[in-house]
Amino acid sequence: MKKLRVAVIGTGMIANQAHFPALNVLRAKGILDVVAVADIRGDAAMETARRHGVEKWYTDPQRMLDEVKPDFVAVCTPNMYHRQWTIAALQAGAHVACEKPISLTYADAKEMWDTARACGRMLFPCQCMRWRNYMQQSKYLVDSGELGTPYFSDIAFIRRYGIPTWGMFHMKEHNFGGPFCDLGVHLIDALLWICGDPKLVSVSGASYRKIGNRGDEVLLSLAESGAYAGTFTPRPYDYHEFNVEEFATGFMRLDNGMSVNFKFSWAVNLPTTNLDMVICGDRGGLSVNNEMLYKNVGKYQAETKLKWFDNGEFRGVPFEQHRYMYNNILETLAGNEAYLIRESQNLEVAKIIEAYYRSADIGREVRAEEIG
Secondary structure, three states, rough: OEEEEHHHHEOOOHHEEEEEHHHHHHHOOOEEEEEEEOHHHHHHEEEEEHHHOOOOOEEEHHHHHHOOOEEEEEOOOOOOHHHHHHHHHHHHOOOEEEOOOOOOOHHHHHHHHEEEEEEEEOEEEHHHHOOHHOOOHHHHHHHHOOOOEEEEEEEEOOOOOOOOOOOOOOHHHHHOOHHHHHHHHHHHHHHHHHHOOOOOOOEEEEEOOOOOHHHHHOOOOHHOOOOOOOOOOOOOOOOHOOOOOOOOEEEEEEEEOOOOEEEEEOOOOOOOEEEEEEEEEEOOEOOOOOOEEEEEOEEOOOOOOOOOOOOOOOOOOOHHHHHHHHHHHHHHHHHOOOOOOOHHHHHHHHHHHHHHHHHHHHHHOOOHHHHH
């Protein structure tokens, strides 16, 4: 395969802390080169180009696509621009890796996949939690029958005071939603994948905004929000702009009989847990974050402490999952293996996102057939 010419649209935190470290490893191996970056904020684009040794930077992504004509584009913009720039890059002849969630509605996601097919290009959703070692080990346990038939899950991603204050996450007009489409999509995608791709039956959701727009009264944590100072150029934060949910909670029914409780938070008066996933089956239970397997030995209850052995090349590296993701992308482009995320799986996540926000907005359960 020829050396890929890569461009990046959006030069915020996720581009600088996750995508560029992965791309730079591959640049050092001579597999690809990052030829340009674009961001509507010129200071962010220029600083990212300087930091990573990229020759060209733009404030107009379309101009970059027209002039540079990259083979591959990473779309790292706020959520509301994923569809626009993914479709533009595909139509410009590039393969695209789009950050999660690739869209906020089922119809938009389907249009993006249809465009990729029509253009003869490949679309790679960055639902990167699947490359985490503990998620892959959890899938192995479920696939091997250790839990029997899964019928219940409780998933949570709780940050006590971890509102992202360094971008546009808190602004509905740019990001659409808060922790559900920031944190929740990771666990929802991983859970469906681990449990054999069940389909949505219905969602009943609620959303809350009680803390984030209280200004200096609340002491927020930059580290707890998932960002690290000095690695990117943050946008000034104004709490008056905060107009998305800070706490999302609800209940899902799936077509394999599973029920799922969920809660995702940027700000709530509960202990920070970050990732928390429990899966219950009729032969055993699994606590992913506690590394515990609950089963019977004969007639006795047993609790087994698991060891998530990780001999991967990038173990322990921040955002290691993006490095494994890019390896998978390159092997897929070369025709050597399939990408870990299929179109049908990605469309199901988009359907759940749309159903949750509709349910939270109208105050009732939303069924899958109402979406699309």
